[in-house]
Amino acid sequence: xxxxxxxxxxxxxxxxxxxxxxxxxxxxxxxxxxxxxxxxxxxxxxxxxxxxxxxxxxxxxxxxxxxxxxxxxxxxxxxxxxxxxxxxxxxxxxxxxxxxxxxxxxxxxxxxxxxxxxxxxxxxxxxxxxxxxxxxxxxxxxxxxxxxxxxxxxxxxxxxxxxxxxxxxxxxxxxxxxxxxxxxxxxxxxxxxxxxxxxxxxxxxxxxxxxxxxxxxxxxxxxxxx
Numbered sequence: 001x002x003x004x005x006x007x008x009x010x011x012x013x014x015x016x017x018x019x020x021x022x023x024x025x026x027x028x029x030x031x032x033x034x035x036x037x038x039x040x041x042x043x044x045x046x047x048x049x050x051x052x053x054x055x056x057x058x059x060x061x062x063x064x065x066x067x068x069x070x071x072x073x074x075x076x077x078x079x080x081x082x083x084x085x086x087x088x089x090x091x092x093x094x095x096x097x098x099x100x101x102x103x104x105x106x107x108x109x110x111x112x113x114x115x116x117x118x119x120x121x122x123x124x125x126x127x128x129x130x131x132x133x134x135x136x137x138x139x140x141x142x143x144x145x146x147x148x149x150x151x152x153x154x155x156x157x158x159x160x161x162x163x164x165x166x167x168x169x170x171x172x173x174x175x176x177x178x179x180x181x182x183x184x185x186x187x188x189x190x191x192x193x194x195x196x197x198x199x200x201x202x203x204x205x206x207x208x209x210x211x212x213x214x215x216x217x218x219x220x221x222x223x224x225x226x
Contacts, residue, residue: 007046078162108150
């Protein structure tokens with residue numbers, strides 16, 4: 001593994017220095033291995049590892065390319081890791097999400113324009129006509145994703161998106177086991193939207209904290225009942 005790690009590090013250095021840029025094609029394996037002073041086998045293993053974490057894109061018959069390196073792409077692996085955790089770990093993940101999402105909501109309150117607020121209002125109006133739990137979950141993801149985008153930080157938005165996979169299941173169970181989940185969630189979303197529309201950063205931040213804390217509380221109660 002030490003030799004493979006060295007190969008990974010050297011390819012990374014080429015990207016950091018700008019020798020390899022997003023979308024560029026790597027030199028042929030033999031040429032690159034000789035240039036970096038590595039064996040072809042260690043180079044192949046490094047390329048495989050970097051492909052898994054979406055840094056490289058191996059196109060059969062065409063060559064190996066650097067990906068776009070966009071935050072959304074590079075943070076995809078976190079969603080996979082999140083899915084592997086148990087209920088206790090999920091509560092820790094929610095604690096992280098509460099901090100990040102409340103901050104993102106505060107930023108959205110600063111930055112949101114009339115068109116952005118109208119988009120959120122449209123999403124909330126459409127959701128109010130739904131009673132199906134799956135539809136609510138879909139709305140919830142879209143609503144929070146839109147707010148995260150308004151924060152103006154691609155890494156923050158992508159990180160929040162990567163923490164969504166497991167939370168979708170949590171919201172679904174919440175809707176299935178608690179009476180009035182749809183009405184309560186929509187009311188919390190309305191409070192968040194109102195604060196963003198008023199450009200009230202502190203209130204928007206607090207409303208998001210209350211919303212995520214409610215889901216955390218349900219998860220903790222569900223865990224303790226099992």
